[in-house]
Amino acid sequence: xxxxxxxxxxxxxxxxxxxxxxxxxxxxxxxxxxxxxxxxxxxxxxxxxxxxxxxxxxxxxxxxxxxxxxxxxxxxxxxxxxxxxxxxxxxxxxxxxxxxxxxxxxxxxxxxxxxxxxxxxxxxxxxxxxxxxxxxxxxxxxxxxxxxxxxxxxxxxxxxxxxxxxxxxxxxxxxxxxxxxxxxxxxxxxxxxxxxxxxxxxxxxxxxxxxxxxxxxxxxxxxxxxxxxxxxxxxxxxxxxxxxxxxxxxxxxxxxxxxxxxxxxxxxxxxxxxxxxxxxxxxxxxxxxxxxxxxxxxxxxxxxxxxxxxxxxxxxxxxxxxxxxxxxxxxxxxxxxxxxxxxxxxxxxxxx
Amino acid sequence: xxxxxxxxxxxxxxxxxxxxxxxxxxxxxxxxxxxxxxxxxxxxxxxxxxxxxxxxxxxxxxxxxxxxxxxxxxxxxxxxxxxxxxxxxxxxxxxxxxxxxxxxxxxxxxxxxxxxxxxxxxxxxxxxxxxxxxxxxxxxxxxxxxxxxxxxxxxxxxxxxxxxxxxxxxxxxxxxxxxxxxxxxxxxxxxxxxxxxxxxxxxxxxxxxxxxxxxxxxxxxxxxxxxxxxxxxxxxxxxxxxxxxxxxxxxxxxxxxxxxxxxxxxxxxxxxxxxxxxxxxxxxxxxxxxxxxxxxxxxxxxxxxxxxxxxxxxxxxxxxxxxxxxxxxxxxxxxxxxxxxxxxxxxxxxxx
Numbered sequence: 001x002x003x004x005x006x007x008x009x010x011x012x013x014x015x016x017x018x019x020x021x022x023x024x025x026x027x028x029x030x031x032x033x034x035x036x037x038x039x040x041x042x043x044x045x046x047x048x049x050x051x052x053x054x055x056x057x058x059x060x061x062x063x064x065x066x067x068x069x070x071x072x073x074x075x076x077x078x079x080x081x082x083x084x085x086x087x088x089x090x091x092x093x094x095x096x097x098x099x100x101x102x103x104x105x106x107x108x109x110x111x112x113x114x115x116x117x118x119x120x121x122x123x124x125x126x127x128x129x130x131x132x133x134x135x136x137x138x139x140x141x142x143x144x145x146x147x148x149x150x151x152x153x154x155x156x157x158x159x160x161x162x163x164x165x166x167x168x169x170x171x172x173x174x175x176x177x178x179x180x181x182x183x184x185x186x187x188x189x190x191x192x193x194x195x196x197x198x199x200x201x202x203x204x205x206x207x208x209x210x211x212x213x214x215x216x217x218x219x220x221x222x223x224x225x226x227x228x229x230x231x232x233x234x235x236x237x238x239x240x241x242x243x244x245x246x247x248x249x250x251x252x253x254x255x256x257x258x259x260x261x262x263x264x265x266x267x268x269x270x271x272x273x274x275x276x277x278x279x280x281x282x283x284x285x286x287x288x289x290x291x292x293x294x295x296x297x298x299x300x301x302x303x304x305x306x307x308x309x310x311x312x313x314x315x316x317x318x319x320x321x322x323x324x325x326x327x328x329x330x331x332x333x334x335x336x337x338x339x340x341x342x343x344x345x346x347x348x349x350x351x352x
Numbered sequence: 353x354x355x356x357x358x359x360x361x362x363x364x365x366x367x368x369x370x371x372x373x374x375x376x377x378x379x380x381x382x383x384x385x386x387x388x389x390x391x392x393x394x395x396x397x398x399x400x401x402x403x404x405x406x407x408x409x410x411x412x413x414x415x416x417x418x419x420x421x422x423x424x425x426x427x428x429x430x431x432x433x434x435x436x437x438x439x440x441x442x443x444x445x446x447x448x449x450x451x452x453x454x455x456x457x458x459x460x461x462x463x464x465x466x467x468x469x470x471x472x473x474x475x476x477x478x479x480x481x482x483x484x485x486x487x488x489x490x491x492x493x494x495x496x497x498x499x500x501x502x503x504x505x506x507x508x509x510x511x512x513x514x515x516x517x518x519x520x521x522x523x524x525x526x527x528x529x530x531x532x533x534x535x536x537x538x539x540x541x542x543x544x545x546x547x548x549x550x551x552x553x554x555x556x557x558x559x560x561x562x563x564x565x566x567x568x569x570x571x572x573x574x575x576x577x578x579x580x581x582x583x584x585x586x587x588x589x590x591x592x593x594x595x596x597x598x599x600x601x602x603x604x605x606x607x608x609x610x611x612x613x614x615x616x617x618x619x620x621x622x623x624x625x626x627x628x629x630x631x632x633x634x635x636x637x638x639x640x641x642x643x644x645x646x647x648x649x650x651x652x653x654x655x656x657x658x659x660x661x662x663x664x665x666x667x668x669x670x671x672x673x674x675x676x677x678x679x680x681x682x683x684x685x686x687x688x689x690x691x692x693x694x695x696x697x698x699x700x701x702x703x704x
Contacts, residue, residue, distance in 0.1 A: 193525055221572075257550045258542065322550070349355045
């Protein structure tokens with residue numbers, strides 16, 4: 001039924017809908033629900049220790065025999081510095097105990113990568129750049145497929161050079177971390193409607209559109225713009241299978257079109273989240289923001305305590321600009337609904 | 353042939369393609385070419401003195417008997433201040449004579465508006481908010497239609513309250529001035545893919561999608577997202593009928609996806625333009641930027657001199673994020689090409 005089949009043939013899936021590998025929100029249940037419904041479920045593994053990652057991959061395999069993906073962050077240097085006094089103030093306010101020391105919360109990449117290879121994960125995806133070229137060769141040697149994120153045409157070309165099989169074109173609207181890796185992040189803020197056709201014109205591999213796509217209207221638009229599939233994260237944020245705190249889920253369901261912003265204050269790298277007090281006050285203290293991912297590390301107790309207290313003020317609530325359109329349905333039902341609506345919309349676009 | 357006809361019926365046009373009313377770039381020839389091809393040509397009249405505006409409207413009527421639009425900026429307070437020393441430095445560098453005193457280069461709104469009423473312009477469009485409610489009543493009394501720009505769902509609702517007939521949903525990708533009027537402009541930076549379906553869900557009047565739409569792919573996407581038509585500006589920037597300096601036209605044709613930025617430095621209000629030396633150096637001197645439209649007024653000699661010298665450094669080259677896709681075709685041929693491609697794309701989206 002799909003107008004283009006290059007992506008679904010390559011990934012061996014039924015529907016060209018990739019659930020975005022949201023670190024902290026994705027679960028084996030969500031991944032399996034999406035894959036069982038014919039899409040590609042993806043687990044965000046960047047912050048998962050290698051042994052745990054192996055057990056999660058095996059859990060996914062118990063829940064589905066369909067292809068799925070695991071996402072890692074391409075390796076980067078980390079640096080740790082001072083503890084901002086603002087965090088201390090807020091810890092006191094929430095009675096959250098001492099501010100934790102920064103610890104490595106991502107990676108180690110090589111060990112995570114080895115687990116994915118050993119477990120023969122069908123689809124590897126990378127954010128913040130391609131994996132090293134030898135790593136991509138190893139993925140291809142086991143017959144798996146490599147997806148990676150581009151936020152500009154130049155980045156898409158660089159990913160192709162590195163051997164990536166499929167480009168995820170991440171538009172400005174997308175929730176979570178900007179995948180920008182080759183240019184200052186301000187240069188990588190290109191809306192989905194402008195980015196997808198330009199990347200589709202530049203590369204000969206399948207392009208997945210990401211950013212602002214929340215329902216069948218967005219899927220049809222993505223195909224019209226030249227994509228062969230979509231990656232949707234925010235659309236799955238209200239699904240019961242994910243792992244987000246209730247206060248975050250409620251914020252997504254109440255989120256208006258203008259309520260998200262790209263900010264570096266949660267992690268040290270630019271990412272789109274729902275505006276809250278933490279963003280407002282930290283944006284006025286930008287010099288206190290630590291580099292990625294130390295900022296995420298020293299903030300972790302505050303974020304968790306705030307969520308446990310059902311207080312949205314200090315929770316990192318990643319979401320895209322389409323959040324208002326999120327529907328609280330099980331992932332499988334959501335996919336089925338989108339497919340039916342896709343058929344209705346494409347039929348309605350025909351000649352009268 | 354169009355899947356929805358509410359907009360074309362209302363505007364009495366054949367194709368739901370509105371040429372954006374680009375101040376300084378639109379000409380009677382461009383407006384007429386678009387209207388004669390079945391779209392809606394629009395003249396950007398905000399910076400045109402009332403008597404001149406009347407003669408331009410009459411010129412348009414000599415070139416076409418089809419409907420067309422004229423755009424004005426909703427009235428706002430202007431303020432004038434000091435002359436930045438940077439401008440003096442650059443005037444010396446280009447041998448451009450003295451920096452001019454700021455003069456009112458927009459309006460006067462009431463006189464412009466009176467001309468449009470007297471000339472019975474078929475379509476009035478407004479940027480930076482709706483016209484006063486009595487003005488909209490007067491437009492309706494002569495049987496004309498009112499379009500206005502929204503950059504958020506809240507703004508769309510406010511325009512409906514004011515009596516506007518059609519909402520132009522201006523996505524983040526769009527070239528030129530952000531139309532934001534009800535919120536800080538940072539809140540009105542919503543990508544077309546996310547903005548159009550949310551506005552379409554919120555209002556019952558026709559929605560025109562704007563921002564990043566450069567060809568039939570974008571037009572199909574806009575319809576899929578819930579729009580009844582598109583407004584395209586950058587797509588017409590390489591047409592021979594417009595009025596932009598050759599150095600600007602060449603910059604559009606060479607523009608890459610990441611080469612535009614939203615900046616206040618040309619006019620005092622945020623607008624998307626092709627990056628150049630003026631933007632880079634003025635952004636480092638933001639405290640020297642005058643309010644809208646005084647900044648545009650005192651910069652005018654520098655911009656013109658730079659253009660005359662075929663030097664892109666100081667020219668305000670408004671363009672959207674899709675500029676790389678602009679085609680140097682006459683406007684009528686461009687529209688005909690887009691219609692043929694629209695038919696091919698919608699057919700390709702059907703069931704296999």
